Amino acid sequence: MSRIDKKFVELKEQNKAALVCYITAGDPDINSTKDIVYNLEKSGADIIELGIPFSDPMADGPTIQLASERALAKGTSLKDVLDSVAEIRNNSDIPIILFGYYNPFLAYGLEQFCKDARSAGADGVLVVDLPPEESSEFKDVLEEHGLNLIFLLAPTSDKERIELVSKNGSGFIYLVSVTGVTGARPDMNYSLEELTVEIKKISKLPVGIGFGVSSAAQAKEIASFSDAVIVGSALIKIIENCNDDLAGKLSDFVNGLSEACYR
Amino acid sequence: MKHKFDYPDEKGHFGIFGGRYVSETLIPALSELCDAYDEAKGDITFFDEINKYLGDYVGRPTPLYFAEGMTEKLGGAKIYLKREDLAHTGAHKINNTIGQIILADRMGKKRIIAETGAGQHGVATATVCALMGKECVIYMGEEDTKRQALNVERMKLLGAEVKPVTSGTRTLKDAMNEAMRDWVTYVRDTFYVIGSVAGPHPYPMMVRDFQSVIGREAKEQIFEKEGRLPDLLLACVGGGSNAMGLFYPFIQDEEVKKTGVEAAGHGIESNQHSATITAGSVGVLHGSKTYLLQDKNGQIQEAHSIAAGLDYPGVGPEHSYFNDINAVDYTAVTDEEALQGLSFLSRTEGIIPALETAHAIAYAKKVAPKMSKDEIIIICLSGRGDKDMHTVMGLL
Numbered sequence: 001m002s003r004i005d006k007k008f009v010e011l012k013e014q015n016k017a018a019l020v021c022y023i024t025a026g027d028p029d030i031n032s033t034k035d036i037v038y039n040l041e042k043s044g045a046d047i048i049e050l051g052i053p054f055s056d057p058m059a060d061g062p063t064i065q066l067a068s069e070r071a072l073a074k075g076t077s078l079k080d081v082l083d084s085v086a087e088i089r090n091n092s093d094i095p096i097i098l099f100g101y102y103n104p105f106l107a108y109g110l111e112q113f114c115k116d117a118r119s120a121g122a123d124g125v126l127v128v129d130l131p132p133e134e135s136s137e138f139k140d141v142l143e144e145h146g147l148n149l150i151f152l153l154a155p156t157s158d159k160e161r162i163e164l165v166s167k168n169g170s171g172f173i174y175l176v177s178v179t180g181v182t183g184a185r186p187d188m189n190y191s192l193e194e195l196t197v198e199i200k201k202i203s204k205l206p207v208g209i210g211f212g213v214s215s216a217a218q219a220k221e222i223a224s225f226s227d228a229v230i231v232g233s234a235l236i237k238i239i240e241n242c243n244d245d246l247a248g249k250l251s252d253f254v255n256g257l258s259e260a261c262y263r
Numbered sequence: 264m265k266h267k268f269d270y271p272d273e274k275g276h277f278g279i280f281g282g283r284y285v286s287e288t289l290i291p292a293l294s295e296l297c298d299a300y301d302e303a304k305g306d307i308t309f310f311d312e313i314n315k316y317l318g319d320y321v322g323r324p325t326p327l328y329f330a331e332g333m334t335e336k337l338g339g340a341k342i343y344l345k346r347e348d349l350a351h352t353g354a355h356k357i358n359n360t361i362g363q364i365i366l367a368d369r370m371g372k373k374r375i376i377a378e379t380g381a382g383q384h385g386v387a388t389a390t391v392c393a394l395m396g397k398e399c400v401i402y403m404g405e406e407d408t409k410r411q412a413l414n415v416e417r418m419k420l421l422g423a424e425v426k427p428v429t430s431g432t433r434t435l436k437d438a439m440n441e442a443m444r445d446w447v448t449y450v451r452d453t454f455y456v457i458g459s460v461a462g463p464h465p466y467p468m469m470v471r472d473f474q475s476v477i478g479r480e481a482k483e484q485i486f487e488k489e490g491r492l493p494d495l496l497l498a499c500v501g502g503g504s505n506a507m508g509l510f511y512p513f514i515q516d517e518e519v520k521k522t523g524v525e526a527a528g529h530g531i532e533s534n535q536h537s538a539t540i541t542a543g544s545v546g547v548l549h550g551s552k553t554y555l556l557q558d559k560n561g562q563i564q565e566a567h568s569i570a571a572g573l574d575y576p577g578v579g580p581e582h583s584y585f586n587d588i589n590a591v592d593y594t595a596v597t598d599e600e601a602l603q604g605l606s607f608l609s610r611t612e613g614i615i616p617a618l619e620t621a622h623a624i625a626y627a628k629k630v631a632p633k634m635s636k637d638e639i640i641i642i643c644l645s646g647r648g649d650k651d652m653h654t655v656m657g658l659l
Contacts, residue, residue: 055562056436056548058443059286065430077560102284102547107561129284129547133274154288156450161290179288180448 002148003095003123004171007046008206008227017223017261018172019044020208021254022099022232024051024067025084026076027239033081034088036239036250041094043251044258047228049126050085052078052100059101059128061180063233067240078104078113082120089121097150097171099126102138110138114145124148124171132168139168152176153199155192166203172228173203176211193225219260229261267588268514270581275464275551278587280580283463285443285550292450297465299370309365316361317476320394321351323358325477327484327641332611333627340494340634342627344614344644345481345509354617354646355477355505356387360456362473364391367454374398374449377456378442380407380435380501381572381619382414383646384458389423399423402441404434407571413650432565435501435575439549459502460579463550467579474508481641482512489639495630496521498643499622500593501537501573503582505645510591520592523582524626526568527595537566538595539578540586553580569598569654570618572646600625605648606659617646618654 001009011018021040025033037048053071057064078100085096098117105113105127117125124147130138132151142149148171153162156179165173177192192209199207209222210230219229238249270277283293303309317323325346334342347355360377367375375397379385385401392399401418405427408415418425431437439462446455457466460474478496485493496513498506500523510521528536536542539554546555548563556564556576566576585591596604601618604625609615616624623642631640648655 055431055564056440058440058549059288059447061444062430069431072562079560103555103557103563104561106546107557107559128286129550131283131285131287131290134282134284152287154286154291156288156291158291161287165287176286176288179450180444 002146002171003093004047004148007095008172011046015263017226017263018046018208018228019254019258019261020047020049020210020228020230021045021235022049022051022230023235023239024053024064024071025081026053026071026074027067027236028070029074030076030080030084033084037088037094038092039247039250040254041092043254045094045254047095047097049097049099049232050081052081052098052104054101054104057101061233063236063240067236078108082116082122085122086120095123096121097124097126098122100128102127102130105138110141114141114147117147118145122147124150126150126174128152132164135168150174155179155195159202162199162202166205169205172206172208173199174230175199175207175209177209178212180211196226216256216260219257223261223263229257231257270584271464271468275468277581277584280553280583281464281467281551283550284547284552285463286447288447288450289463292446293463293465300366300465300469303366303369309369312365313362317358321357321361322349323476324480324484325349327481327488329488330612333608336611337628337631339631339636340638340640341636342631343485343493343639343641345477345641347477347505347643347645348614348616348647352383352387352390353649354383354387355474355508356384356458357390358476358508359458359470359473359504360384360387360391363454363456363469364395364397367397368395370454372452372454374400374453375456376400376402376442376445376453377458378402378435378438379458380404380438380574381570381617382407382411382418382650383572385423385425386414386417386421388456389418389421392423393421400445401425402428402438402445404428404432404438406433407435407438410654411571411650412653434566435571436563436577443549459504460507460581461502461549461551461577467551467581470504471507471511471581474504475511477505477508477643478510478512481509485639485641492516492519493639493641494520494634495638495640497524497623497627497640499524499573499619499645500578500582501526501575501619502577503579505643507579507581509641509643514590521590522592522594522626524622525593525595526570526573526601526622527597528567530597531595535567536595537568537573537575539576540582540593541595545583548577551580553583554578569601570622572617572619573622594626596622596625602655602658604628605655614644615648616644617648618651620645
């Protein structure tokens, strides 16, 4: 069982939906990344997604695009992110997913990446622009190194897509709440519940929901029918706009979300 | 075994290239598009409609013009120009937008979006949207809106909304990112008209099919005029749609050499160029696996070319495939050489080519003198140069 699998089992016993927190690694700089991760964990995050900055983040809205640009301006590479994961592992056992676009992984070398990711202590990857039909090469190497491959599903996905993702994915399924790019949204579409039920009929994997979660109220609603609440842009905005006491502000926000995840 | 030109496969791969590297939200839209295109291909009325517009509206067939002055001046092979600059809107781009927007109409999509670099594809899209009564949004890098201001005004006049893109390098690749983001958001009622043989499957195949009218006509015309196949085909390559359009109908004629001319910008060694196949490496961008300009960490590098339409760090995946199986040669000429090419064609033939096209002319200047007088070159004169006057002024 991977750290991710274990975490879902553990949370089920606590009757809590997993709070998955996304931050872009290297924003504002790579040294802050590990402190932010510790802070998130302490404040109630259950799983961390570390965004790998990419020059052309096609699936991201302005908030994460800018975070990615800031991280790249600081020279953050995939190698730096792996080094950071290794450091985090000295102090924390929180499951870590590397979240990014395919090209930086390809450039690193898939085999080499999996080896290094495993030894750094990462638990899985989510590659936004790698749907199941293009993933077989990466999937094989990831499996060989005991790493999870997490896929997305969207409101546009039909039964066939759900089956394909269920068959090829591991860890959990990331359900994108709306058609669109990442970004905090005030209103969410709650017919998501039906889609979640559909997915759970087909797949045994936990289902997490993200893209647009920005408040504890939304988190509570999502936690009532899914296995994980995924928050990204709302956290990045706090990091982006913060002049002082970042730790305190993040902690307040994440504490609220975490409490909302208890059913 | 698959024949080497029998691509893409059912998943959109050309050998190792191509495919569908997009986020899950777009997969159903791409499948829907594939199905709609397959169905349309089996329907003779689809082609009747396309051909009606290509004939009466675009003005096809475009002439295959024997460039006597250029041929004499260079003193080698006979040079023919396939006059896509004479197509309505002044470039080959409209061959594709007619096809895609008729398809969009069949699919019941009311809103059309597109990316544009030089503005030629944007103008061609806006034009056909005006013709067919579609809402039209064009994404264009802010940098390009400045150097191609005339085309921005044309698009607006045609009723399109032009959205300047300020992310990343503010050029074609960023316009494509932004168009993808729009599509992923409004996927249910929006049709994304990609302007080159790039992007996720089925775009590279579909754009190739729509642009192949260039090569089909050229083949027929050269047989009429010379009674034989040409020896060399030349076309500029950014994303590569005009080159694909000319080359593809000749692809099984292996005795016909084909050379795609990329933009060497300030020179390959300067690292400021757009010579993706000549100097790039394999990666994934904008939905397909292809040659890219990237750094060692897999970050996409800024491309440079004096020609906005070539200023792109990727290339159509089928070109990457043709390169690797040696079906097409790829080379590159500099900004300076392209400027000389533009000036040369203007003076010798009275035709001002687009700066993109001028790259193919510049290469012809190098290669034609080395060929014999009974050999034949066809150059795809992909677009007219009016849009570039602002860039060229003061440089020549």
